C-alpha cells in the first residue's frame with residue numbers, strides 16, 4: 129500500500145476510514161423514548177458537554193455518528209459504543225478517546241465532525 133499524507137500529519141499510513149451521517153430528529157426520538165440509551169452510549173463527559181449546548185441533540189447526534197464512523201474506520205475490531213468517546217480540545221477540535229482493551233488505538237484515530245439543523249456527519253481516519 130502507498131503511504132498517504134493526511135493534512136496536519138506526515139508520513140502516516142491510512143489503515144481505514146469511516147463516515148456516518150445521522151438525522152438529528154432520529155437521535156432525539158431515541159433519547160426521548162429510551163431512558164437507558166444515553167448512559168449506554170454516551171460517557172458522562174459527553175453528556176455534560178451536550179447538555180450544556182443550546183441545540184444539544186446536534187451534539188449528541190454528531191457524537192453518535194462519530195462512534196459509528198470510528199467503528200467503520202477500525203473495521204472488525206469489536207468495541208462498544210460507550211467505549212468510544214469524543215472530547216473537545218480548548219479550541220473545540222474533537223478527539224477520539226477509547227476505553228477498555230482497545231485504548232491504545234486512540235492515538236491512531238483522527239475525527240472531524242459537522243452538524244446543522246437536520247443532519248450530523250462524522251468522518252474518522254485510522255492511521256499509523
Ligand SMILES: CC(C)(COP(=O)(O)OP(=O)(O)OC[C@H]1O[C@@H](n2cnc3c(N)ncnc32)[C@H](O)[C@@H]1OP(=O)(O)O)[C@@H](O)C(=O)NCCC(=O)NCCS
Pocket residue numbers: 186187190216219220221222240241242243244
Ligand atoms: C471550527 C469551525 C470550523 C466549526 O465550524 P462550524 O460550521 O461552526 O461548525 P460545524 O457544525 O461544521 O462543526 C461543529 C464541530 O466542529 C468541531 N470543531 C470545533 N472547533 C474545531 C476546531 N478548531 N478544529 C476542528 N474541529 C472543530 C467540533 O467537533 C464541533 O462539534 P461539537 O461541538 O459537537 O464537538 C469554525 O467555528 C471556525 O472556527 N471556522 C474558522 C473560520 C472562521 O472563523 N469563520 C468565520 C468567518 S466566516
